[in-house]
Amino acid sequence: MNTKRTGSWAGTLWILQALSGLLLILLLGTHMIVNHFVVEGGLRTYEDVVSYLSNPIVVVWEILFLIVVTFHAALGVRSILFDLGPKKTARTVINWGITVLGLLAVGYGVWLTFQIIG
Amino acid sequence: MANYHVVIIGGGGTGAALAHDLALRGIRVTVVERGEVTSGTTGRHHGLLHSGARYAVKDQESAKECIQENMILRKIAPGSFELNDGLFVAITEEDLAYYDEFMEGCAVCGIPTRTLTREEALRLEPNLNPEVKLAVQVPDGTMDAMRLPLRFFATAKHNGAVIKPFTEVISLNMEGKTVTGVHVRDHTTGKEYDIGADIVVNAAGPWAEKIARMAGVDVPVQPSPGVLVAVWGRYNNMVINRLHRSGDGDIIVPQRELSIIGTSSWVVDDPDQLEVPEEHIRLMYEKGAEMIPAIKHAKMRAAWSAARPLIGSRGATTGRELSRTFKCFDHADEGVEGFVTITGGKATTARAMAETTADVVVRKLGIDAPCRTREVVLLPHTAYYT
Amino acid sequence: MAEKIIQFKVFRYKQGDPEPHYDTFMVTVNERTTVLDALETIRRDQDGTLTFRHSCHHASCGTCGMRVNGREVLACVTNVMELGTSEVTVEPLQNAPLISDLVVDMSGFYETYSQAHMPLIRESEYLTESEVAEGVPFHMRLESCLECGLCLSACPVVGTDPDYIGPATLAAVWRVVQEPRGEDPEALLAWIDSEQGCWRCHAAMECTEVCPSNVDPGGAIMALRGELTRRKIGRLFGKA
Amino acid sequence: MVETTQLNVRRRQRRPGAWLHVRRRHVGSWAFALNRLAGLGLVLYLILHLFVLSLLAKGPATWNDFVALAKSPLILPLDIILLAGILYHGLNGIRVALIGVGIGVRQHKALFWTLMLIAAVLLLLGTWGFITV
Numbered sequence: 001m002n003t004k005r006t007g008s009w010a011g012t013l014w015i016l017q018a019l020s021g022l023l024l025i026l027l028l029g030t031h032m033i034v035n036h037f038v039v040e041g042g043l044r045t046y047e048d049v050v051s052y053l054s055n056p057i058v059v060v061w062e063i064l065f066l067i068v069v070t071f072h073a074a075l076g077v078r079s080i081l082f083d084l085g086p087k088k089t090a091r092t093v094i095n096w097g098i099t100v101l102g103l104l105a106v107g108y109g110v111w112l113t114f115q116i117i118g
Numbered sequence: 119m120a121n122y123h124v125v126i127i128g129g130g131g132t133g134a135a136l137a138h139d140l141a142l143r144g145i146r147v148t149v150v151e152r153g154e155v156t157s158g159t160t161g162r163h164h165g166l167l168h169s170g171a172r173y174a175v176k177d178q179e180s181a182k183e184c185i186q187e188n189m190i191l192r193k194i195a196p197g198s199f200e201l202n203d204g205l206f207v208a209i210t211e212e213d214l215a216y217y218d219e220f221m222e223g224c225a226v227c228g229i230p231t232r233t234l235t236r237e238e239a240l241r242l243e244p245n246l247n248p249e250v251k252l253a254v255q256v257p258d259g260t261m262d263a264m265r266l267p268l269r270f271f272a273t274a275k276h277n278g279a280v281i282k283p284f285t286e287v288i289s290l291n292m293e294g295k296t297v298t299g300v301h302v303r304d305h306t307t308g309k310e311y312d313i314g315a316d317i318v319v320n321a322a323g324p325w326a327e328k329i330a331r332m333a334g335v336d337v338p339v340q341p342s343p344g345v346l347v348a349v350w351g352r353y354n355n356m357v358i359n360r361l362h363r364s365g366d367g368d369i370i371v372p373q374r375e376l377s378i379i380g381t382s383s384w385v386v387d388d389p390d391q392l393e394v395p396e397e398h399i400r401l402m403y404e405k406g407a408e409m410i411p412a413i414k415h416a417k418m419r420a421a422w423s424a425a426r427p428l429i430g431s432r433g434a435t436t437g438r439e440l441s442r443t444f445k446c447f448d449h450a451d452e453g454v455e456g457f458v459t460i461t462g463g464k465a466t467t468a469r470a471m472a473e474t475t476a477d478v479v480v481r482k483l484g485i486d487a488p489c490r491t492r493e494v495v496l497l498p499h500t501a502y503y504t
Numbered sequence: 505m506a507e508k509i510i511q512f513k514v515f516r517y518k519q520g521d522p523e524p525h526y527d528t529f530m531v532t533v534n535e536r537t538t539v540l541d542a543l544e545t546i547r548r549d550q551d552g553t554l555t556f557r558h559s560c561h562h563a564s565c566g567t568c569g570m571r572v573n574g575r576e577v578l579a580c581v582t583n584v585m586e587l588g589t590s591e592v593t594v595e596p597l598q599n600a601p602l603i604s605d606l607v608v609d610m611s612g613f614y615e616t617y618s619q620a621h622m623p624l625i626r627e628s629e630y631l632t633e634s635e636v637a638e639g640v641p642f643h644m645r646l647e648s649c650l651e652c653g654l655c656l657s658a659c660p661v662v663g664t665d666p667d668y669i670g671p672a673t674l675a676a677v678w679r680v681v682q683e684p685r686g687e688d689p690e691a692l693l694a695w696i697d698s699e700q701g702c703w704r705c706h707a708a709m710e711c712t713e714v715c716p717s718n719v720d721p722g723g724a725i726m727a728l729r730g731e732l733t734r735r736k737i738g739r740l741f742g743k744a
Numbered sequence: 745m746v747e748t749t750q751l752n753v754r755r756r757q758r759r760p761g762a763w764l765h766v767r768r769r770h771v772g773s774w775a776f777a778l779n780r781l782a783g784l785g786l787v788l789y790l791i792l793h794l795f796v797l798s799l800l801a802k803g804p805a806t807w808n809d810f811v812a813l814a815k816s817p818l819i820l821p822l823d824i825i826l827l828a829g830i831l832y833h834g835l836n837g838i839r840v841a842l843i844g845v846g847i848g849v850r851q852h853k854a855l856f857w858t859l860m861l862i863a864a865v866l867l868l869l870g871t872w873g874f875i876t877v
Contacts, residue, residue: 153555153556153557153558154557154567154607156565157558157567161558161561162561197624197625198624198625199625200625200644200646202628202640202644203637203639203640232638232639242634243634244634245631260646263560264560264565264567265565265624284555284603284604284607286552305553305554305555305604306518306603307518307519307520307604308518308520308553346562348562348563351630352628352630352645353631354631355628355630355631355634355644355645356637373564373646374564374650374717375648375718376564390544396505419562419563419581420561420562420580420581422561422580498618498624500614500617500618501618502614503610503611503615504611504614504615
């Protein structure tokens with residue numbers, strides 16, 4: 001069979017959405033269990049949070065989580081908007097809009113993390 | 119050539135083939151149909167592409183029409199049929215006694231046959247009653263009762279014909295004894311209007327008599343309903359017919375994921391008054407199971423009736439005694455000009471009915487335009503909508 | 505047979521009406537009466553102006569698709585008594601332009617559907633143990649899809665975006681991929697591997713629920729995605 | 745005169761709320777609508793969550809005041825709703841991903857109810873955890 005076709009973004013995005021969703025189940029699972037149960041009594045006080053984030057693995061893990069969750073959320077919102085049948089220009093606006101918002105959210109999260117670590 | 123306009127009353131198989139034929143001859147055509155196209159008798163038959171073998175003994179005129187048209191349809195509507203052929207199966211000694219007469223009839227009518235032993239028949243159709251004595255293979259097939267006429271409509275439309283479903287004829291417009299058009303009601307808007315015509319063709323099937331009466335003429339049409347039963351599942355790939363004189367429940371037509379068992383036959387006055395008698399449904403199951411025993415426990419999908427527009431004087435009792443051939447009436451013979459009726463016939467012979475009718479129409483219009491529908495390959499049915 | 509009087513609440517609209525409305529008709533039904541039978545009775549005895557599509561009366565042509573009590577069905581195989589309601593609401597299909605009463609315009613459906621180029625005849629998968637008769641090339645049967653449009657009316661995504669290729673056509677494309685019969689599956693796959701194609705579906709599976717002919721359009725869409733996903737992953741690892 | 749005007753049909757209208765019309769629909773439609781509602785809810789929560797965390801940047805006092813508020817029993821139902829949303833969206837998401845590549849398509853309803861059973865168990869466990877920890 002001839003498989004020279006390049007395929008479409010639509011399919012790639014759908015697969016990425018499914019994969020990021022599965023990844024989130026892992027990341028969110030650990031995020032919640034660690035934040036609420038493993039740390040004794042859960043992350044509560046300011047000091048708790050700062051000491052928690054002093055572990056570099058935790059920082060990398062939380063930032064990864066933030067990136068994946070933002071990506072998944074952005075694609076989800078895009079899909080809802082695309083289902084409304086926007087015209088070509090509107091689609092471009094949506095694509096850029098969610099990209100910018102997603103990057104802002106991630107940038108803000110990273111900035112915040114380093115603010116706290118000091 | 120003058121721009122003649124013909125109005126066809128009735129959007130069934132006959133109207134479809136006639137619209138196609140006339141459009142090919144360069145005539146402007148408008149088809150008016152009370153409901154959706156093919157919603158009368160046309161859509162409701164079992165979907166048999168007739169080899170003609172069923173009529174080879176008793177109704178040879180119709181049998182010859184069937185085999186000729188069968189061969190033409192294969193050429194002009196490729197891809198529309200399940201071409202698995204058909205079997206006439208002898209189950210009883212009595213059936214077997216019919217064999218010689220049947221083979222002779224088929225030979226006379228030019229219907230190709232191949233006689234199969236019991237074992238050969240069972241290898242082709244393992245679900246047959248193991249009692250089967252022998253079988254005769256004939257070129258039957260399955261058609262889609264709606265999509266074949268749609269191909270005629272589609273091609274007609276692309277050649278300029280106008281098809282108007284949901285447009286009911288209220289009356290015929292007449293000047294003296296000449297029909298000059300139709301007065302219709304568009305049920306999609308509720309508005310009534312006139313359509314002028316050089317000739318009006320009545321192709322209303324079992325409703326043809328009602329239309330003819332509007333012009334003050336009579337056509338001998340006998341609406342003869344029959345019950346059909348569709349069951350889930352394909353029990354056979356070939357059309358299975360009982361090798362005997364036509365009777366109730368003597369055919370099982372496979373179609374899509376269904377098997378259609380037909381038919382019964384009686385006569386009514388009003389083709390809109392179609393009952394589905396419970397005992398006829400039972401009879402279809404019973405008779406069908408004589409050919410394919412598994413039919414007895416098949417799950418029913420639908421049971422319905424269709425009214426055949428048979429030609430015959432009033433007084434017929436079952437409709438079985440009436441011929442399946444068709445007839446074109448030029449009502450000038452009764453003193454009414456501009457009005458032609460085509461009736462009788464079968465789904466398989468619609469093209470021939472159209473050819474005969476269109477020949478009458480062009481003769482009346484005084485133009486020389488030969489029929490081309492034997493060669494022109496029809497557009498796909500989807501082209502009716504696009 | 506037991507008889508019962510059922511109230512039919514029927515959607516009415518004629519071209520030029522400012523708004524549609526509902527008319528009610530009382531119809532005596534028995535255990536065999538279908539919704540289509542009832543509509544024909546209404547048209548014959550009570551209101552000759554009622555428009556609806558119908559042809560074969562046995563779920564083979566696909567013209568009598570409508571919504572009965574809010575669900576897409578073929579009226580010809582919908583038994584009135586089995587609905588179990590004393591009032592039966594009959595409405596036209598959604599997501600298609602309305603022509604009048606219960607009639608919708610199917611041309612949009614066919615414009616998309618015909619692009620799948622699915623031949624009407626397929627190889628029969630039934631009775632594989634049976635031999636093929638002399639002179640017959642292979643066992644043939646008409647395709648299962650009735651082109652009734654029930655799936656398009658029921659699909660939540662077609663509802664929000666009319667440009668979505670939709671379940672019927674995607675299912676037809678999958679049939680051509682399975683059994684090309686001279687058509688070009690690669691071109692079709694390229695067509696449906698798109699934003700408006702198989703990736704738009706959200707797997708509500710409503711199409712498969714309402715399909716009267718075992719086409720399983722939802723399954724077909726998922727199978728198309730599976731095929732395209734396998735190819736994408738294959739390409740990722742350099743397998744052409 | 746032949747009347748040749750085409751039927752003046754209405755344009756096929758867009759129904760932006762079609763996905764929410766789940767009355768008389770089957771389980772797949774309900775699952776999809778709920779999945780989308782839960783997803784939208786989680787997006788809102790994500791925004792809220794990021795906003796709340798910004799309090800951390802304002803120093804210990806502001807944060808600890810907020811934590812005191814968050815610990816109040818009034819917040820507990822909201823936590824449970826959040827957990828339910830996450831569990832539903834996540835577990836139903838597994839189903840959508842699986843059938844999306846052709847796995848278990850015919851069994852999608854059984855798959856749905858199995859996953860919902862797991863979601864219910866986890867929700868109960870989680871609720872118990874919220875109350876006791």
